[in-house]
Amino acid sequence: MKAYREMSREELLALKAELEAAYEEAKGKGLKLDMSRGKPGVTQLDMGMGLMDALNSSSDMKTMDGVDVRNYGSLEGITEAKHLMADIMGVDQENVIVCGNASLTIMFDAVCRSVTHGVMGNTPWCKLDKVKFLCPVPGYDRHFAITQHFGIEMINVPMTPQGPDMDMVERLVSEDEAVKGIWCVPMYSNPQGYSYSDETVRRFAALKPAARDFRIYWDNAYAIHHLYDDRQDSILDILGECEKAGNPDMVYEFCSTSKISFSGAGIAAMATSKANMADIRKSLAIQTIGYDKVNQLRHVRYFRNREGLMEHMRKHAALMRPKFEAVLGVLDSELDGLGIGTWTHPNGGYFISFEAMDGCAKAIVAKCKEAGMVLTGAGATFPYGIDPKDSNIRIAPSFPTPEEMKQAAALFALCVKLVSVDKLLAC
Amino acid sequence: MKAYREMSREELLALKAELEAAYEEAKGKGLKLDMSRGKPGVTQLDMGMGLMDALNSSSDMKTMDGVDVRNYGSLEGITEAKHLMADIMGVDQENVIVCGNASLTIMFDAVCRSVTHGVMGNTPWCKLDKVKFLCPVPGYDRHFAITQHFGIEMINVPMTPQGPDMDMVERLVSEDEAVKGIWCVPMYSNPQGYSYSDETVRRFAALKPAARDFRIYWDNAYAIHHLYDDRQDSILDILGECEKAGNPDMVYEFCSTSKISFSGAGIAAMATSKANMADIRKSLAIQTIGYDKVNQLRHVRYFRNREGLMEHMRKHAALMRPKFEAVLGVLDSELDGLGIGTWTHPNGGYFISFEAMDGCAKAIVAKCKEAGMVLTGAGATFPYGIDPKDSNIRIAPSFPTPEEMKQAAALFALCVKLVSVDKLLAC
Numbered sequence: 001m002k003a004y005r006e007m008s009r010e011e012l013l014a015l016k017a018e019l020e021a022a023y024e025e026a027k028g029k030g031l032k033l034d035m036s037r038g039k040p041g042v043t044q045l046d047m048g049m050g051l052m053d054a055l056n057s058s059s060d061m062k063t064m065d066g067v068d069v070r071n072y073g074s075l076e077g078i079t080e081a082k083h084l085m086a087d088i089m090g091v092d093q094e095n096v097i098v099c100g101n102a103s104l105t106i107m108f109d110a111v112c113r114s115v116t117h118g119v120m121g122n123t124p125w126c127k128l129d130k131v132k133f134l135c136p137v138p139g140y141d142r143h144f145a146i147t148q149h150f151g152i153e154m155i156n157v158p159m160t161p162q163g164p165d166m167d168m169v170e171r172l173v174s175e176d177e178a179v180k181g182i183w184c185v186p187m188y189s190n191p192q193g194y195s196y197s198d199e200t201v202r203r204f205a206a207l208k209p210a211a212r213d214f215r216i217y218w219d220n221a222y223a224i225h226h227l228y229d230d231r232q233d234s235i236l237d238i239l240g241e242c243e244k245a246g247n248p249d250m251v252y253e254f255c256s257t258s259k260i261s262f263s264g265a266g267i268a269a270m271a272t273s274k275a276n277m278a279d280i281r282k283s284l285a286i287q288t289i290g291y292d293k294v295n296q297l298r299h300v301r302y303f304r305n306r307e308g309l310m311e312h313m314r315k316h317a318a319l320m321r322p323k324f325e326a327v328l329g330v331l332d333s334e335l336d337g338l339g340i341g342t343w344t345h346p347n348g349g350y351f352i353s354f355e356a357m358d359g360c361a362k363a364i365v366a367k368c369k370e371a372g373m374v375l376t377g378a379g380a381t382f383p384y385g386i387d388p389k390d391s392n393i394r395i396a397p398s399f400p401t402p403e404e405m406k407q408a409a410a411l412f413a414l415c416v417k418l419v420s421v422d423k424l425l426a427c
Numbered sequence: 428m429k430a431y432r433e434m435s436r437e438e439l440l441a442l443k444a445e446l447e448a449a450y451e452e453a454k455g456k457g458l459k460l461d462m463s464r465g466k467p468g469v470t471q472l473d474m475g476m477g478l479m480d481a482l483n484s485s486s487d488m489k490t491m492d493g494v495d496v497r498n499y500g501s502l503e504g505i506t507e508a509k510h511l512m513a514d515i516m517g518v519d520q521e522n523v524i525v526c527g528n529a530s531l532t533i534m535f536d537a538v539c540r541s542v543t544h545g546v547m548g549n550t551p552w553c554k555l556d557k558v559k560f561l562c563p564v565p566g567y568d569r570h571f572a573i574t575q576h577f578g579i580e581m582i583n584v585p586m587t588p589q590g591p592d593m594d595m596v597e598r599l600v601s602e603d604e605a606v607k608g609i610w611c612v613p614m615y616s617n618p619q620g621y622s623y624s625d626e627t628v629r630r631f632a633a634l635k636p637a638a639r640d641f642r643i644y645w646d647n648a649y650a651i652h653h654l655y656d657d658r659q660d661s662i663l664d665i666l667g668e669c670e671k672a673g674n675p676d677m678v679y680e681f682c683s684t685s686k687i688s689f690s691g692a693g694i695a696a697m698a699t700s701k702a703n704m705a706d707i708r709k710s711l712a713i714q715t716i717g718y719d720k721v722n723q724l725r726h727v728r729y730f731r732n733r734e735g736l737m738e739h740m741r742k743h744a745a746l747m748r749p750k751f752e753a754v755l756g757v758l759d760s761e762l763d764g765l766g767i768g769t770w771t772h773p774n775g776g777y778f779i780s781f782e783a784m785d786g787c788a789k790a791i792v793a794k795c796k797e798a799g800m801v802l803t804g805a806g807a808t809f810p811y812g813i814d815p816k817d818s819n820i821r822i823a824p825s826f827p828t829p830e831e832m833k834q835a836a837a838l839f840a841l842c843v844k845l846v847s848v849d850k851l852l853a854c
Contacts, residue, residue, distance in 0.1 A: 045495065059479060070690065108713065108714045115543055116543060126543065258716070262721060263498050263499045265721035288531060289690070293692060294689060
């Protein structure tokens with residue numbers, strides 16, 4: 001295929017006419033596709049319905065330690081749920097607090113607690129003139145929404161296939177005491193599906209922050225969300241690396257079963273050092289009478305252990321793989337060699353990241369919407385919703401069926417072509 | 428029986444010797460009783476196990492509106508759960524947000540949000556020099572713990588059988604702009620079991636606060652927790668009264684099923700004006716991807732509606748009544764007429780409040796503990812854990828069996844006598 005940039009004006013105009021006809025036809029199909037969020041599809045949810053049988057009215061409602069999960073107590077979660085969540089994150093269960101139904105809420109609480117009470121005796125952020133977070137971009141919009149909500153200044157740090165630009169991270173973290181945190185999705189990152197290299201993790205662990213209350217917000221959301229049996233990413237255990245590097249308290253790690261069991265009805269957890277746990281416990285004991293231990297027990301009875309989880313996630317992969325492959329197949333065949341975009345080929349996670357030509361993302365998303373396909377808003381993958389180059393688009397293939405994804409990808413490729421031609425003609 | 432104060436020194440000394448012998452005997456029994464918290468008993472929890480069958484792997488997981496409860500969405504709760512929680516509070520379902528597993532967390536969040544972001548555009552409390560809350564006393568220790576956690580100054584307001592001293596409330600609320608809230612348990616109050624009179628509720632609704640961001644924190648925790656069929660308290664709907672009085676935004680009401688279904692695995696809700704809901708939604712959308720809708724649906728399928736709840740709560744009452752009556756029977760027969768204490772005779776709720784002679788509460792709790800019975804710490808029912816008169820003790824009869832409660836009450840009465848005699852002898 002000929003790259004668009006090498007086409008003459010006449011060729012581009014002819015192509016435009018052709019694409020516009022195809023677009024009108026596509027619009028006529030009355031598509032209704034939602035690829036806006038990383039929502040599990042119905043088949044995937046159906047697959048997990050066994051969870052609903054894991055506890056019934058005859059079940060023993062006591063934990064391995066004899067705790068009645070129906071009553072008050074066990075602020076930090078039941079022992080067997082700590083084991084399970086530790087298995088997901090690859091950490092020691094003694095470093096785990098099991099919480100409620102969403103890791104996002106634990107992250108919100110972690111930032112909020114730092115704002116109102118400070119981290120381990122340091123000045124509460126609400127008493128500081130300026131607090132900053134580093135935000136690897138493109139990234140997860142809900143992370144950025146939390147820091148924006150608390151008036152925290154966000155600084156973009158470019159992502160690479162090995163993780164964030166660590167030269168920049170090291171410089172900013174060591175030079176500026178106002179830098180208190182960094183948002184990371186280290187495994188199958190949102191939206192690229194990149195996993196941090198061992199070197200990246202070690203450089204994180206070896207950071208020398210100017211701020212004593214600097215913490216790495218390590219959102220390990222896709223720790224076991226592989227798409228393939230034979231191509232699986234893996235990352236180093238950041239807690240262990242931080243401890244080795246003499247920075248044991250520098251990380252808060254998060255995970256949940258939202259995309260393992262049910263979105264919003266799973267269990268979430270945090271892993272961190274004993275000293276951080278003691279610090280957090282002081283607030284937690286005021287904030288809650290304890291999280292939902294019945295749901296914790298339900299998850300443990302259903303998934304049992306790491307093997308049970310892995311078996312379940314292989315079934316997930318079998319559902320997700322065709323959706324990813326439908327998108328990638330269309331993008332590869334329709335757009336490869338045209339020079340109007342690049343896209344990631346992740347081994348896991350929930351997203352594909354598409355880089356359009358500069359200044360084209362918003363127009364592509366708008367074109368898709370006009371033809372019945374809702375994508376994550378252009379810009380959403382950047383702090384404040386501002387993508388400086390207006391080029392990044394997050395594709396979330398999890399909700400539609402593979403057949404719908406094929407249709408969606410074809411429409412998407414068409415819109416990319418159309419907008420790119422317009423862009424080139426306008427130059 | 429002769430009042431202790433009318434006894435001669437010799438009589439008191441003889442009595443003391445007798446009581447001490449009885450106490451030594453009681454200690455010898457090796458009792459192990461926990462009446463420290465309002466924990467449901469095992470029989471009560473067993474009674475609710477049908478909840479675990481309300482959803483299984485064949486269940487329809489869609490709400491009446493077609494929402495799949497297993498997926499993301501419905502930030503403010505599912506419609507049928509709004510209905511159910513509205514029924515408990517006696518409010519309109521359009522004013523309800525259904526949340527996670529604990530109303531305490533919603534209260535914490537409400538205070539926290541006011542600290543970090545302010546109420547409806549007013550200055551965030553973290554930017555103010557001084558914020559104060561009124562605390563009807565004795566009251567609920569976990570309420571006081573939240574305000575203390577955020578450095579909010581707490582002012583004691585005496586409780587009466589009709590509710591808080593409203594002259595004092597009206598004066599403080601209208602005179603002092605720093606007064607931003609008041610903690611209320613309006614129905615079967617913790618710990619006295621008092622219910623606010625209609626006049627009290629109307630005076631609340633008609634308050635003229637100096638602070639525009641003053642809110643009544645109306646913790647309707649025991650709204651349907653009657654002990655008797657024929658003696659039931661009732662309170663006016665504060666939301667409706669506030670609206671009538673031209674103060675529609677002045678109240679946040681809270682409730683949960685923690686003491687209806689399972690402690691810590693129930694569902695909780697908040698009721699407030701539309702304007703407050705809009706204000707809260709802005710934070711909520713950042714804080715969570717939504718609460719656990721599966722558990723919301725589980726509760727609705729099990730309890731169905733107000734009738735279902737009431738039927739369930741009659742069974743609760745049948746379990747709780749003998750426990751309350753065991754305590755009250757012993758207190759009435761052992762202590763009546765001695766002039767060394769008074770106690771409440773509630774029609775519902777979870778607690779009995781005991782007023783010892785001034786300066787005796789701590790000693791009584793310590794004596795009980797020495798003989799194997801753990802009570803809520805003396806002072807816990809007051810802000811900062813300081814009972815100025817050292818006289819109030821909260822009795823929580825919910826966890827032990829009626830037989831244990833009888834034993835416990837006998838030991839308690841004995842300790843009250845012993846400490847009171849000592850006190851009188853020391854005068």
